[in-house]
Amino acid sequence: MINSKRFFALDAFRGIAALLVFLYHMPDLSIxxxxxxxxxxxxxxxxxxxxxxxxxxxNYKNKSFDQTMRLTFIKKRLKRxxxxxxxxxxxxxxxxxxxxxxxxxxxxxxxPFSANSWDSFWPQLLLVNSTPFFVDFSxxxxxxxxxxxxxxxxxxxxxxxxxFRKLQISFLISAFVVGLGYLFFYINYDTFxxxxxxxxxxxRGLIGFNLGVCTYIIASRCQMIYKKISxxxxxxxxxxxxxxxxxxxxxINPEIKDNFYILxxxxxxxxxxxxxxxxxxxxxxKLSGFQNIGHWSYSIYLNHFFLIAIFQMVAVKLLKxxxxxxxxxxxxxxxxxxxxxxxxxxxxxxxxxxRLNK
Numbered sequence: 123m124i125n126s127k128r129f130f131a132l133d134a135f136r137g138i139a140a141l142l143v144f145l146y147h148m149p150d151l152s153i154x155x156x157x158x159x160x161x162x163x164x165x166x167x168x169x170x171x172x173x174x175x176x177x178x179x180x181n182y183k184n185k186s187f188d189q190t191m192r193l194t195f196i197k198k199r200l201k202r203x204x205x206x207x208x209x210x211x212x213x214x215x216x217x218x219x220x221x222x223x224x225x226x227x228x229x230x231x232x233x234p235f236s237a238n239s240w241d242s243f244w245p246q247l248l249l250v251n252s253t254p255f256f257v258d259f260s261x262x263x264x265x266x267x268x269x270x271x272x273x274x275x276x277x278x279x280x281x282x283x284x285x286f287r288k289l290q291i292s293f294l295i296s297a298f299v300v301g302l303g304y305l306f307f308y309i310n311y312d313t314f315x316x317x318x319x320x321x322x323x324x325x326r327g328l329i330g331f332n333l334g335v336c337t338y339i340i341a342s343r344c345q346m347i348y349k350k351i352s353x354x355x356x357x358x359x360x361x362x363x364x365x366x367x368x369x370x371x372x373x374i375n376p377e378i379k380d381n382f383y384i385l386x387x388x389x390x391x392x393x394x395x396x397x398x399x400x401x402x403x404x405x406x407x408k409l410s411g412f413q414n415i416g417h418w419s420y421s422i423y424l425n426h427f428f429l430i431a432i433f434q435m436v437a438v439k440l441l442k443x444x445x446x447x448x449x450x451x452x453x454x455x456x457x458x459x460x461x462x463x464x465x466x467x468x469x470x471x472x473x474x475x476x477r478l479n480k
Contacts, residue, residue, distance in 0.1 A: 129180075131396040132173055134407035137415030139166040139173075140422040143264065144459060147430055149438065152449040158372040165371055167267050168316075168330050169389045170423075174271060175334025176393055178278065179292070187282040199275050203268055203420075205474035206466060210424040211246060211262050214238065217431070252324040262427050266320060270327025277328060293339045296332035303329035304383060315379045330386065337390045341397050348398045356400030363388075363395040364403070414464070421463035421471060429459050 142163035150156035185191055222234035242257035251257070252269035259266075281295050303325045304314050311318050316326040348356075370378070370388050378384060396404050406412070415422070437443045437451040 127399075129177065129397055129399070130413065131399050131404040131407040132177065132393060133416035134412035135169065135392075135396070135416070136173060136419035137412065137417075137422065139169045140419040140426075141415070141456075142166045143423060144426040144430075144456075147264070147426060148452065148455075149430075149434065151438070151444075152452055154449060154452050159368060162371050162374045165317075165374065165385060167264075168326070168386060169392075170267060171271070171274070171327050171330025172334040172337065172386070172389050172393055174274070175278075175296075175331035176338045176397070177334075178275075178331075179335045179338045182282075183289075183292075187279075192279045192282065195279060196275065199272065201475050202471075203272065206420060206424055206470050207249065207265060207268055208247075209466065209470050210428060211243075211265070214261050214428055214431075215243070217428070252320070252327060254321045256321045256323070262424060264423060264427055266323055267327065268424075270324045271331075273324045274327050274331035278331070289339050289342070293336055296335040296339075299332040300329050300336065303332075313380045314382045316382050317379065333386055333390055334393070337394050338397075341394050344394075345398065348400065351400065353401060356398065356404075357402045359395050360401040360403040363392045367392050415460070418460070418463040418467045421466040422459060425463050425466060426459055429455060429462065 142160065143166055145155050145160040146162070146164040146166075148155040150161060154160065182195065187195075218234055218238050225234055238260045239257075242251075242260045245251040245255040245257055246261050246265055248255075249265070249269040249272055252266045252273065256266065277299075281292075303316070306322070306325055307316055307318065308314055316323075316329060351359075366388050370385060374385075396407070399405065399408075433451070433455050437448065437455075443451050
């Protein structure tokens with residue numbers, strides 16, 4: 123039953139989405155990274171937002187959200203997100219300092235603290251880089267979405283005063299936020315493209331998060347109907363959902379981005395279908411390999427920018443690898459990212475979370 127279960131297939135999607143964002147940020151040097159799907163897969167950040175709203179609402183919908191619970195919720199989210207955020211950002215700062223100390227001896231293509239400037243460091247450190255304090259994507263650029271995620275959590279806590287234990291009110295509030303968010307972009311930029319201005323990407327996060335809440339409420343209403351369908355039909359639905367996502371992402375063009383809600387709705391469909399875990403594909407995602415990648419997803423997401431920077435310095439600029447060698451190097455980097463993320467998951471994420479709880 124959706125009301126009491128853990129969503130193993132959706133956990134796996136977190137890891138898969140993180141890996142796809144990694145491939146998106148890689149330089150387009152081989153068939154692995156320059157194909158239509160991977161070269162546009164940065165859009166899977168929006169899948170994170172929708173997944174977050176879906177799972178967070180599932181976990182807290184029946185709790186008594188008084189003042190103590192609200193503070194506990196925020197503390198748990200901060201303990202979950204901040205340790206790894208600080209670690210990855212200061213690793214990049216350390217790399218820049220090493221570059222500064224060795225600049226006279228090694229041929230760096232850019233001067234230290236030029237591309238990675240102090241102007242962009244502080245908004246990232248304070249996680250306000252999904253707001254008008256945004257400067258650029260230097261340092262650990264992907265952590266803008268962590269900023270947007272935290273703002274969505276704060277909004278979630280504020281609206282909990284009105285909506286908890288009342289599915290209809292929760293749905294109406296979330297649907298209103300989604301509509302208002304899209305209206306903001308349309309009024310200001312004459313488009314529904316939520317990626318057009320990163321100074322307001324926190325609104326992009328709010329749209330995705332609240333769409334996840336709406337998706338959960340619809341799924342909870344449909345669970346009795348979905349239970350009656352056969353495993354074969356459920357597998358067919360899962361296959362259609364995955365093919366729809368791959369096809370749409372591969373075909374992204376300015377017209378599709380102008381109607382960004384299409385992407386959001388297809389991602390929501392994917393989450394809706396796989397939340398029931400009724401087919402063969404969703405059961406496949408329960409395998410330990412997929413589950414491990416899901417556990418490491420946050421580490422994969424925050425670690426990959428640093429490792430790509432090392433890859434570009436060593437494989438691209440120093441060794442000047444090309445052809446089959448660059449493809450081999452990319453796959454080696456993927457393996458390194460997984461092992462490194464496993465380490466940071468155990469030594470940073472879990473360790474600090476448990477220690478802060480104590």
